[in-house]
Amino acid sequence: YSYYNENTILYFDGEYAKAAEAKIDLYGQSLHYGYAVFEGIRAYKTEKGEVKIFKAEEHFDRFKRSCELIHIPYKYNNEELIKACYKVLELNNMEEAYIRPLVFCPPNMTLKAASESHILICAWEWGAYLGEKLLRVMTSSYQRPNPKAFQIESKSAGLYINSILASQEAKEKGYDEALLLDMNGNVAEGPGANIFFEKNGKLYTPPRGHILPGITRATVIELCHELGIPLEEKLFTLDELKQAESVFYCGTAAEIIGWDSLDGQTFSKPFSESLGKVLQQAYKARVLEKEFKREAKVA
Ligand code: PMP
DSSP states (O other), rough: OOOOOTTTTEEETEEEEETTTTOOTTBHHHHHOOOOEOOOOEEOOOOOOOOOEHHHHHHHHHHHHHHHHOOOOOOOHHHHHHHHHHHHHHHTOOSSSEEEEEEEEEOOOOSSOOOEEEEEEHHHEOOOOOOOOOOEEEEEEEEEOOOOOOOOSSOBBGHHEEEEEEEHHHHHHHSSSEEEETTTTTTOOOSSOEEEEEEEEEEOOTTTTSSSOOOOHHHHHHHHHHHTTOEEEEOOOOHHHHHHHHHEETTTTTTEEEEEETEEESSSOOOGSSSSHHHHHHHHHHHHOOOOOOOTTOO
């Protein structure tokens, strides 16, 4: 997959530069220690034909907080960064795209917090990250990091080694994606997505504490309130999850994607008849700024 070509423009410390020509210092603290913070945002072409970045404010609020949690200087405001995102899309003639802001730190081989940082914002065209087919998921042998060992709510680059290990393990074993438990054995999240399950007309999702607070998770919760779908945030075990009627992952890159099975065991309700399907359609409508009417027959 090629993320850029010789014409691609990105935003780098207040300027617009060619991706192929921009340079970073190979002695950077971020490169050596994974000490950086990123975001993943999507832009959609709405029903009216406008290019709109979905929940831009929420993503940049999290971006700032992610930096603050791990003491990376953050000297930007949402307005300028959102403007830069739209400009990057425009300069690259992109309408539907995935936008990747990254704050990273200059050379410093000590383990002191950075006193300076850089920012880049790039974008590329990216289809559904986990595909459109229902996912065959495997319980990972890796746990999510202990929140006492890390700022788990910070979307920090280094934390993603955990995600890479879990995803890679699942793929090596012939699955599509991994599911990670937390340090106490409760279900936490996917390598790059939050989880919901359905049981007896209600949805369940793990509370904050051991997970990345997903913007899509927040949108799903919002949509549940709007559509009158009962929802509870609670801790649950793998055994409980295996009794679910249906399960889905959600995230900016993945959007909403149903599960086929967990560790080879399928679920009792076809995804197409699940609350997850209703939410998948409602989410799509929301990002495209379309009106959504729930079909009476579904779920
Ligand atoms: N959990 C993890 C570990 C993630 O990397 C992501 C993707 N950012 C999510 C959940 C979903 O977050 P969001 O909906 O904000 O993309």
